[in-house]
Amino acid sequence: MKWNQALHDFQHYLNLERGLSKNSISNYVLDVEKLILFLESHQIVETPINIDKSTVQQFIYELAKNVNPRSQARVISGLKSFFNYLVFEDYRQDNPMELIESPKVGRKLPDTLSEEEINALIGAIDLSKPEGERNRAILETLYGCGLRVSELLDLKLSDLYFEEDFIKVTGKGDKQRFVPISEINKKYINIYRKEIRIHLTIKKGAEDILFLNRRGNKLTRAMIFTVIKQLAQDIGLKKSISPHTFRHSFATHLLQNGADLRAIQQMLGHESITTTEVYMHVDRTHLAEVMNRYHPRKG
Template sequence: MDWPSTINGFRSYLKLEKFLSPNSVDAYLQDMNKLQQFALSLQPERKPETITSQDLKAFIQWINELGMTSASQARTLSGIKAFYKFMLMENLLSHNPAELIESPRMQRKLPDTLSIVDIDALIGAIDLSKPDGFRNKTMLEVLYSCGLRVTELITLKISNLYLEDDFVKIVGKGNKERLVPIGEQAQKLLKIYLREIRVHFNIKKGQEDFVFLSKRGAALSRVMIFMIIKDLAEKIGLKKSISPHTFRHSFATHLIEGGADLRAVQEMLGHESITTTEIYTHLDREYLRETIIQYHPRS
């Protein structure tokens, strides 16, 4: 088979069988485009089914030389492996050339987090006199209270709010559903927003169930959430480079530091593997510094 038809079949497999989000599908297809580009540079008529393990090792070396980070290389290799599993399932191959290819070793980077003081300052900097001020305050409270991904926030639906039971239902990666507790402050703001603010929006057809809406009555974009947070960080003079995901990191870190069970945090974040959640078990750096100063004999 040629590259376009094979990749098109892979796209259908990711969407219809793996139920991946459009963003995830696009990421996988970008990996395939890189592999196709590399294969055709070796030989113009090279077909996907003729790629060998040695070719894939050379491909990893090639993207490394392009300056791609270890994390990006590992993610690309994950896409390649999924592609060849698909080809095996479709009987387009008799063996998997990617099976024994190892991912590059990665250093586990501690995520940037915000202190509770930082979060209070960011939310406190929102101008509530502006039409979208109360909506923005509610969004950030929900983002931090529930530890959501930005896509989960903008796709949150009214029909998935169970505030009388202190839970919201989240549809995460791969359309996997999970129930997440929601705090009292976030609940209070949500109820006011839905009852007194959102009712005045001219809501577009098909957007009626989305919780957070733009001035035009449609679901917000990811970029909009990034811009809101970036503007607030500049407003309070916060020097950290932050994003909506920083609120999710902070949610997990504050829970772990407060003594929350790791498995419970894993469930709330929607992580498949607990090893992903374990990165949040790092101790508060300021606490460590103060401990050393107080107790080390040379301090």
Template sequence: MGWRTKIIDYKSYLQIERNLSKNSIESYISDIYKLVNYLNDFNIGSAPISIQKKDIQQFIYEIAKIVSPRTQARIISGLRSFFDYLIFEGYREDNPLDLIKSPKIGRKLPDTLSKPEIDKLISTIDLSHPQGERNRTILETIYGCGLRVSELINLRISDLFFDEGFIKVSGKGDKSRFVPIHHTTIKYINTYIHEVRNHITPHKEDSDIVFLNRRGKRLTRQMIFIIIKNLCAKANIQKTVGPHTLRHSFATYLLTEGVDLRAIQQLLGHESITTTEIYVHLDNKYLQEVVENFHPRSNTSRKEK
């Protein structure tokens, strides 16, 4: 059986059995097709149930010439998962990637913006522009609630529970959670909805979506990246900044203010605390203060206060 059939079956498995998000599934499938394209380019007629380790190794060798070690590691991980699926379904008895090691990569710490940098970024928005109020509200919502970009662009008016102080967002794998929302963010969203959005005629399928473009359709992920990139250039912020930077900055600020890591985990919608723990590595000054204030030999420990 050919690659196309197995990839379609695998895609269904990722959707139904693993309940992965659309973006995650597309990433997995795209990496498998990189291998398929390589096999086609070099006239290697190996099928998914018969491909050997040597063919995979040669593919990894070729792909390593054009991608970063981190991307290479992701491709290897994704292919390993695909062949594990084939074993699970009884099409193979072995995984040709079992003995192929991923390149060693260091932990990549995300860029963050300080509170003054966030304020500077938002202050550069031209509020006289028709989209200015919307763009300010977008940044305030991502930063103020720690949202993923996918959660922002799919936020619905019917998911705004302002009287209760929460919004409902759909995270990875379509898992929903309630996120507390600050009164200042509520103010920005209400202003946008009642003074800007009400002058836009939404497309039928996006009538409940909060953030719309001028044509009444929901914004794309790419558009959010472009908005932030342009604002960073205008604010002369030299860091690599995207929507996720604002999410990281929100979490890092809470951490440095003493918020418990478990609470941050819940706010961000992380399944595992180990994902949240990356923020601990962002601020050595915070760790030093923790030791000074809470170490059992500290003169200012909580017991003595």
């Protein structure tokens, strides 16, 4: 079995059997491709079936010299999954990654923005340009609904249930959830829809996509990143931010204002509550407030 064939089959498995998103599958593929590149650059002729522990250890040793522990752990995890798949399909008897330990990495706390910083970013949008109304609606939706950037890009007109104050979001693994949407968020989406989007010549296949570029086609992740980075630069914000920062801020601000962790979990579309619990570490003052408010011996 050649590497290309094994990688193709692995992608197929991640998509159909595991139901992973395109982004997750792409990350797994990149992990395996790093190993393939290493083998080619060192002229090591080993297949996915016969590659042994000493070769993968050599690869991990070289990787450790060039990437940080978090990235190293990510690649090790991806390769473990790849070889587990080969074992599962009876191509191999063992996983050569089995005894390789991931480096210890601390739990990375998400970056967040204050309400003032979010207001400043949105306030810096040039509304005299047609894309200004779109960009305002995009930032309001990222922050107001706590969406992942991929979820925002896939949002459809048919997903908007404004009369019920909800939007339907398609998350990781094509899992769908309903997320509440505020009046102000609906207002800005409607301005974009009725005053800007209606005048676009929409490309075939993008008729139902909510947020479009000037050519009437679906936006890319890179475009959203660029818009946000430019706004941060415009207001002199020194933090390193991305579309995900708005999602983190959404969750953190809800928690700070007394929202229930399980409700936040449902809105974010986290499968496990432990993923949502990271927000408990962002602002520990919330824990003290809960204790003082609800414990029977608070007085």
